[in-house]
Amino acid sequence: MYDLTALRERLRTQRPVPWDQLPDFSLYMDQVLSYMDRQVIRFDEDDGLTAAMVNNYTKSGLVPRAEGKKYNRDHLAYLTAICVLKRVMSTRDMDLLIREELQGDRPISDGYAAFCGSLNKALNAVADEMEDRTGEEELADAAIHFALMSYAAGVASSRYVTLLRQRQEAREEAASAAHAKSKERAKKEKEKD
Structure with a gap:
């Protein structure tokens, strides 16, 4: 089951980059979209982030407005959290959690680190669970x-x-x-x- 072995390996290794490794310079929209492809686990083109999605997240207040037409580390942190959470919860619930986690009383870098730490644990737990479920009959x-x-x-x-x-x-x-x-x-x- 190569696909499952590859998936398990990606679950164990593919992670959003830590805060200090996010680009410390501004990116244009096309660069942001390309960068986000590396931040989350994806399998097809249909579940990727689009410019329209970023604009909608900005209009709804989930993501801060771009500075001119450029996006910085803060934007990448917000978009990383959104790309992961949008698969499992409503925009309303994401908004609440992102405001608590990334806009709360602590610096965004700390909220992003906490988010990445929780994501790391969840991905490892699923990869561990997959160890026992590798046969085609299962x-x-x-x-x-x-x-x-x-x-x-x-x-x-x-x-x-x-x-x-x-x-x-x-x-x-x-x-x-x-x-x-x-x-x-x-x-x-x-x-x-």
Whole structure:
């Protein structure tokens, strides 16, 4: 089963480059698209990143606007995360996770490193699981096994996203309430004068 052996090898070795190895100069769109082909595991032309997709991700706020027509390390980090996550979750959920992971309180380089670390563990785990499923007679069983693993991981991911969204909404409500209280205090003080 050459295809499975090759896939297992790619799962073990093909990784997005670390932050410090991302280009430290700006790239044009065609260079970005070519670069992203090396960042993620792909098997055919249909699942590649396109200029229209990048523009849509930018319009929706998933990716920061290009500087002129040039893209930098930050853009490559965002696009790497999007290219991986778009296969398994909605744009709305990706937006929440990317904002938490790459736009949170830590530098984008740290968020990107955490993302790559988690991806590395996931790819290695699947490659390890494939070790026991190499025979042609097991293709259907193996496909079901990995589909069920994907299902279980999807259920867990969905729940984590829901909890994260609830936490975010609670923060926003608290901030809104604090702002309203502050405005009310200011109004009362103004009325005293």
